[in-house]
Amino acid sequence: MHPVLENVTTTIKERSHTTRTAYLARVADSIDKGPYRAKLACGNLAHGFAACGTGEKQDLAQGQKPNVAIISAYNDMLSAHEPYKDYPAIIKQAIHDAGGVAQFAGGVPAMCDGVTQGQPGMELSLFSRDVIALSTAVSLSHNMFDAALYLGVCDKIVPGLLIGALSFGHLPAVFVPAGPMPSGLPNKEKVRIRQLYAEGKVGRKELLESESQSYHSPGTCTFYGTANSNQMMVEIMGLHLPGSSFINPNTPLRDELTKAAAQQALKFTALGNDFRPIAHAIDEKAIINAIIGLLATGGSTNHTIHLIAIARAAGILINWDDFDKLSKIIPLLTKIYPNGSADINHFQAAGGMGVLIAELLRNGLLHEDILTIGNHSGMTQYCQEPYLSDGQLLWRDCPDKALDNTVISSVSQPFAAGGGLHVIHGNLGRGVSKISAVAEQHQVVTAPAVVFDDQDDVVAAFKRGELEKDCIVVLRFQGPKANGMPELHKLTPPLGVLQDRGFKVALITDGRMSGASGKVPSAIHMCPECIDGGPLTKVQNGDVISLNTQTGEVNVLIDQTEFDARVPILNSAKNHHFGMGRELFGAFRANASSAETGATNLFFVD
Known part of the structure; x- marks a missing residue:
């Protein structure tokens, strides 16, 4: 052992x-x-x-x-x-x-x-x-x-x-x-069509056909x-x-x-x-x-x-x-x-x-x-x-070794030395990052912050061309207490497009990403979450942030005394508490534990 x-x-x-x-x-x-x-x-x-x-x-x-x-x-x-x-x-x-x-x-x-x-x-x-x-x-x-x-x-x-x-x-x-x-439509082709749709180069008909061939x-x-x-x-x-x-x-x-x-x-x-x-x-x-x-x-x-x-x-x-x-x-x-x-x-x-x-x-x-x-x-x-x-x-x-070593490797010749999940920490809090699907050249990003409080606003800014630059998208108020911590996979196609265009991009959020996400570097599940006054509430547009997913560090690069003195923004999140049954889950939001303690309302131990 x-x-x-x-x-x-x-x-x-x-x-x-x-x-x-x-x-x-x-x-x-x-x-x-x-x-x-x-x-x-x-x-x-x-x-x-x-x-x-x-x-x-x-x-x-x-x-x-x-x-x-x-x-x-x-x-x-x-x-x-x-x-x-x-x-x-x-x-x-x-x-x-x-x-x-x-x-x-x-x-x-x-x-x-x-x-x-x-x-x-x-x-x-x-x-x-x-x-x-x-x-x-x-x-x-x-x-x-x-x-x-x-x-x-x-x-x-x-x-x-x-x-x-x-x-x-x-x-x-x-x-x-x-x-x-x-198996249906290859996943790489599905992603390609999704990104073309995000760019407006194919329509909904083509996108639905692609998705239907994948999930069939x-x-x-x-x-x-x-x-x-x-x-x-x-x-x-x-x-x-x-x-x-x-x-x-x-x-x-x-x-x-x-x-x-x-x-x-x-x-x-x-x-x-x-x-x-x-x-x-x-x-x-x-x-x-x-x-x-x-x-x-x-x-x-x-x-x-x-x-x-x-x-x-x-x-x-x-x-x-x-x-x-x-x-x-x-x-x-x-x-x-x-x-x-x-x-x-x-x-x-x-x-x-x-x-x-x-x-x-x-x-x-x-x-x-x-x-x-x-x-x-x-x-x-x-x-x-x-x-x-x-x-x-x-x-x-089972076979003594994989029948296709491009899919399953060995400890002596792994695809990567580490498992690809890291704790992320720094003056912006504590979270996790998955880099197993992130190309090495994209694993370290230093760029100005663009701050949002709703994922739809990120997509809208992308469509307006406002994200055509090196940037780190900071998406706040996505934790379990704020809105139930939805997955943010909707952001993968636009951010992937920006990365493919040569921009240095990343995502930092107190929310989750989908299990299918991966090519864009991210720091997710950031704690404390914003509704509890986490450090992301003090980030402003233009603040330079360094995200190093290899070393597990995330920091806003301004004077720490100045950053600590900022008043956190706690009331800019949109109301996500009503409609589609969300009003029934108020008690769940109010009593949710942090992401690192399971984001749960269930209390198992005395």
Whole structure:
């Protein structure tokens, strides 16, 4: 094991000792021998199985068979979640065949950031994670279940499901993926059309045709944004079956993996001899594995927020310094768009998660000894891939090395020495930066500030030609308390155009960028956020700012005494609190924690 990895692990365990101990004690209090529904009064239990068939009623009444909850984020507007429409029937039959019962316990909301990007609804996106966690808890609150299956893929959905699952830490949990859509229009061509549209060189008809060829069928979008980062993260924490994350929907292998995942949940209930509650599976090492996977693949910056909230739900305290320390030893091992031209299907064809995990394990850069939902404990089995032989689901060892070294590299010859996620700090606050997709010549920018308080104003200024110069766009009042911290991917095409025209450009904001963003250097999630009086509120147009994403430094280059003496501007943000349901989320905005503490309203520790 790499000594830095050992040190970070020890530090997190020591930091989390009190909260983790308290969490595990609460979980222990919830663990019962025998089925959980045995505690229910007869009237409660009768309500709980009233809609079941006669055989299932007998099974649940007698209490000998485990009952598995299905929690699903299905809707047919999200391409990634549309395949889940058939899963409940498949799961119920598979569990029945294996000697158990399954009930659809509840659905959770699932919004698509691709639909809401740059729209008012995007301001509900981050808080939807906490709504999903709450919905998961409500679904499981009937105390009818001995294990749970979680069906979700995208952005805030998987983190919300994980947080909810950890609040029921006494239950075994298996996450069931749906898989990516087949490859469509290459991502580089999609980006080219977007930039032409931003320049006014093609119209909406051409843009819509390009987007429709890219996002064209059921399944997850094929670029490596937050959705596919989620799937990587869940597998490298051992909550997916080995090699199951990136198998396309509506294929025989996908269906057999879904059946196997359902039956796997039956093996780990308290009714059997191999009890594996999720509270024991998601420990400090599993969380660190998720961070390592994120760094090794150049994954979504959204997880510098989500992983902190997920960890806290398990009583584990991590922070951005942990990401930063690990980033210095974890090399970048994949090139998947926006970090390269390949998409997630190319990654899977090159060897996928099995090759990646094996390479990290061989080099002492991943914890092997975690509790997984595989047939054996530990990560070694995750160096295998599933396949069908005469209709039977089997696993075999993955290739010894990647089948395409332009997509998956090695520790000895990485695409970059570091993971590409850095803590950014200086007199403008503290945030994060992702440079895995930023060309080296663009990673350091010193330029005058152009200050905005609304992303639409940035786009309007670009269209007026006011940004045709070296500049650092400072976009304020985009934090969780101000407007729910929407992603700002809408700014990627215009800023990318300016960069391609030869200007030195960058973005500094207390908001988020999309998991698909990357080519323009940025400092995001800046804390304290502006509505709390963060330093960005003192920046003025024309102030020269230095952003060095290589060293992790961001500073306004004026006399510090003069800067400190400026009166912060706290009231220039537009009102983003009404319309499109935003008025319902006032309490979420008012009580949101900082980005570095998970940007959450949920309080997990005493």
